[in-house]
Amino acid sequence: MKILIYAEHREGQLRKITYENISLARTLGQPFEVLVVGNEVQDIQEQLGRYGAEQVVFYKNAQLENYSADGYARIVAEAVKERQADVLLMGATSTGKDLGPRVASILNAAMATDCIHVEMEGDNLKLIRPMYAGKVQATIRLTSAVKVVTVRPNVYQASEAPVTAKVDTKEVSAPDFKTVVKEIVSGAKGKLDVTEANIIVSGGRGMKGPENWHLIEDLAQLLGAATGASRAAVDAGWRPHDEQVGQTGKTVSPSLYIAVGISGAIQHLAGMSSSKYIVAINKDPDAPIFKLADYGIVADLFDVVPRMIEELKAGN
Amino acid sequence: MNIAVCVKQVPDTETKVKLTEDKKAVDESEINFILNPYDEFAVEEALQLKEKYDGEVTVISLGPDRISSAIRSALAMGADKAIHLQVDENPQDPNVVANALAAELKNGGYDLILLGKQAIDDDHTQVPSILGEKLGLPSVTVVIKLNIDGDKVVAEREIDGAHEIVECTLPAIISTQRGLNEPRYASLKGIMRAKKIQIEQKPAQLSDDQLNIIGFEYPPQKNPGKIVGDSADAVPELLRLLHEEAKVI
Numbered sequence: 093m094k095i096l097i098y099a100e101h102r103e104g105q106l107r108k109i110t111y112e113n114i115s116l117a118r119t120l121g122q123p124f125e126v127l128v129v130g131n132e133v134q135d136i137q138e139q140l141g142r143y144g145a146e147q148v149v150f151y152k153n154a155q156l157e158n159y160s161a162d163g164y165a166r167i168v169a170e171a172v173k174e175r176q177a178d179v180l181l182m183g184a185t186s187t188g189k190d191l192g193p194r195v196a197s198i199l200n201a202a203m204a205t206d207c208i209h210v211e212m213e214g215d216n217l218k219l220i221r222p223m224y225a226g227k228v229q230a231t232i233r234l235t236s237a238v239k240v241v242t243v244r245p246n247v248y249q250a251s252e253a254p255v256t257a258k259v260d261t262k263e264v265s266a267p268d269f270k271t272v273v274k275e276i277v278s279g280a281k282g283k284l285d286v287t288e289a290n291i292i293v294s295g296g297r298g299m300k301g302p303e304n305w306h307l308i309e310d311l312a313q314l315l316g317a318a319t320g321a322s323r324a325a326v327d328a329g330w331r332p333h334d335e336q337v338g339q340t341g342k343t344v345s346p347s348l349y350i351a352v353g354i355s356g357a358i359q360h361l362a363g364m365s366s367s368k369y370i371v372a373i374n375k376d377p378d379a380p381i382f383k384l385a386d387y388g389i390v391a392d393l394f395d396v397v398p399r400m401i402e403e404l405k406a407g408n
Numbered sequence: 409m410n411i412a413v414c415v416k417q418v419p420d421t422e423t424k425v426k427l428t429e430d431k432k433a434v435d436e437s438e439i440n441f442i443l444n445p446y447d448e449f450a451v452e453e454a455l456q457l458k459e460k461y462d463g464e465v466t467v468i469s470l471g472p473d474r475i476s477s478a479i480r481s482a483l484a485m486g487a488d489k490a491i492h493l494q495v496d497e498n499p500q501d502p503n504v505v506a507n508a509l510a511a512e513l514k515n516g517g518y519d520l521i522l523l524g525k526q527a528i529d530d531d532h533t534q535v536p537s538i539l540g541e542k543l544g545l546p547s548v549t550v551v552i553k554l555n556i557d558g559d560k561v562v563a564e565r566e567i568d569g570a571h572e573i574v575e576c577t578l579p580a581i582i583s584t585q586r587g588l589n590e591p592r593y594a595s596l597k598g599i600m601r602a603k604k605i606q607i608e609q610k611p612a613q614l615s616d617d618q619l620n621i622i623g624f625e626y627p628p629q630k631n632p633g634k635i636v637g638d639s640a641d642a643v644p645e646l647l648r649l650l651h652e653e654a655k656v657i
């Protein structure tokens with residue numbers, strides 16, 4: 093069973109999910125290659141080799157500088173055929189979710205979205221994916237000849253296993269694009285997205301107002317964390333929508349999720365319950381978030397968070 | 409403008425999902441079903457475009473008999489017509505759903521096809537993209553801002569940590585994300601009107617499932633957590649635990 097791993101990149105930089113998927117593929121004991129599609133992508137050989145990719149194919153064209161869902165899909169589908177891959181492995185990121193189903197459709201392949209477990213079972217894959225916002229987990233089998241699988245970021249750790257990567261670059265002809273990305277508008281500069289972050293500090297209605305968010309931001313900065321929010325905070329206009337965690341926001345699985353002044357409504361838990369460690373800071377001992385939290389402090393957040401900031405600044 | 413909106417009926421977000429005894433399926437007996445929250449944005453956007461450019465809004469939904477309540481919700485918001493593609497049970501493979509929807513949409517002469525970005529039961533996030541390929545139309549997913557001028561479409565979509573501005577032309581497929589608009593509540597008049605609209609029913613054209621669910625499990629139970637303390641004085645201990653026990657900071 094040959095696996096082709098789609099290398100995600102943005103603005104010329106490879107993204108972490110690619111290394112996570114290479115690390116996963118190594119454990120499956122099946123032959124795999126990494127596919128890069130684009131124009132200028134930095135450090136392909138060095139970075140992919142570091143995580144254990146021996147064979148890399150780079151499908152290159154100047155027109156691929158900007159992402160086009162239908163255009164990229166055509167080329168990825170082409171690559172799956174040319175490399176005779178049985179499985180296309182991608183991240184369950186905004187790119188994977190946009191591109192994966194299109195490639196699958198072109199190849200008449202079935203696709204499993206957002207898998208949290210991938211293993212070999214005989215000569216097929218056993219896949220587990222959350223459904224109903226994580227309330228249950230389904231074991232899935234794909235029976236199509238080619239299979240497309242996207243894996244939730246942060247579930248598999250990227251581990252280094254240095255080899256010398258062989259990179260075959262191929263100039264491809266770009267198809268006509270039906271959709272064209274004209275511009276990428278970045279959020280606040282250097283802002284880490286919740287779906288990529290290893291640590292998230294999230295605030296809820298208990299924060300009382302946007303003027304107090306410096307507490308969340310300072311704590312996040314000291315921990316190298318991204319900032320998230322409950323829907324209550326987003327609906328109140330305190331925080332941008334792209335920070336919302338939950339059933340109608342983003343699904344995250346960081347190593348550490350710190351919920352500050354968040355009650356833990358079922359729709360919020362849907363987005364963060366697969367975090368490895370959860371900390372809750374809430375003054376209500378009966379808040380449902382404590383049922384899920386590994387560690388909790390039942391106290392006023394306006395006492396607790398400043399103290400955390402102080403202790404971390406002091407290097408304790 | 410001739411607009412189609414594909415909607416799905418899903419369990420209420422508050423629903424506790426219970427599995428059948430053999431864990432092969434979800435027990436639907438106590439589930440309260442609603443219109444998929446993301447699909448409400450699609451319906452609202454269609455109605456706003458109709459108000460601006462005139463035209464007709466057709467709701468299309470595939471599912472078993474019970475989905476008529478979700479179709480009525482969309483009609484009550486103000487959609488004009490509805491088509492129910494009938495199946496005994498929802499297919500497990502989103503590709504099968506997309507195929508059946510494509511077969512219906514293909515001959516409808518729609519200028520715009522709107523969908524939610526994700527159905528919150530199966531969480532596939534696949535149908536809008538697959539439809540783009542099946543129908544050979546441009547499709548833009550996870551859209552939070554939509555501007556249509558003549559046949560020119562400018563859409564802003566959400567990606568991890570940024571937004572993309574995407575251009576294409578009509579006819580096109582758009583999947584909607586929270587932030588695009590505020591879905592209206594159905595008025596009493598709308599609800600009464602919806603009751604009178606005849607929903608067109610036809611059997612869905614089904615292909616074979618290539619995605620099979622072998623079984624379900626509940627997510628692993630977490631051990632009850634530890635309350636570290638009831639004042640800010642617990643902070644040093646919390647940080648110690650995070651550092652030494654959890655090893656996450």
Ligand SMILES: Cc1cc2nc3c(=O)[nH]c(=O)nc-3n(C[C@H](O)[C@H](O)[C@H](O)COP(=O)(O)OP(=O)(O)OC[C@H]3O[C@@H](n4cnc5c(N)ncnc54)[C@H](O)[C@@H]3O)c2cc1C
Pocket residue numbers: 295296297298299321322323324325336337338339340341342352353354355356357358359360363373374375376379391392393394421445
């Ligand atoms: C269809 C649908 C989809 C939804 N999707 C989402 C979603 O994606 N994400 C989401 O988050 N929600 C979602 N919700 C909303 C969800 O039901 C809750 O309303 C929301 O999560 C509540 O946010 P909160 O915890 O910040 O606010 P609250 O529930 O009001 O909780 C605030 C908490 O702060 C605590 N607090 C107050 N002051 C202090 C203080 N000084 N110190 C310490 N603690 C304090 C309180 O004890 C309380 O527990 C959805 C709802 C619906 C119906």
Ligand SMILES: Nc1ncnc2c1ncn2[C@@H]1O[C@H](COP(=O)(O)O)[C@@H](O)[C@H]1O
Pocket residue numbers: 414415416444446447450468469470471502505509522523524525526527528530531532533534535536
């Ligand atoms: N059975 C269905 N009938 C009509 N539309 C559907 C159906 N399933 C999914 N959709 C549409 O496709 C979107 C994405 O669904 P999914 O790909 O299943 O997450 C939904 O928000 C709906 O707009």
